[in-house]
Amino acid sequence: MISLPQVTYDISELDSPSLVSLRSSLLSAFRIFSVPGNRPILIQVCLALADLAVQMMEWTDVVHGLIEEFGKEVEMVPALLDFLRVLPEEVANPKITITVSSSSDAPFVVGRVVSAQEAEGEGRKGGRRKELE
Secondary structure, rough: OOOHHHHHHHHHHHHHHHHHHHHHHHHHHHHHHHOOOHHHHHHHHHHHHHHHHHHOOOOOOHHHHEEEEEEEEHHHHHHHHHHHHHHHHHHOOOOOOOOOOHHHHHHHHHHHHHHHHHHHHHHHHHHHHHHHH
């Protein structure tokens, strides 16, 4: 299996078909390790998926796609929530290099980063309210 540092640092070396294959492999691992007792491994898979999502510009419907694919399965909801928790953190990860292939991609990349950071901010606000109650 591919390691988290490989997804973080070596993703730029993969061509588009390899990225799609990697995404499929990580989504399979996401499903396999979503069962109780595998949380440490699941978190690593979530981090790898999030890193891939941040760097794979072709994957434009990350959150919606995962919710559509896994959200209807009750046993997958905790794993999906773990992924949604780490995604904004990985967007802000300074170790991840987002390369923009052309200037026409720049607005998309900036919008993606801003959206994820806003989602992280909303999550933090909700978490604080819940702690205070």
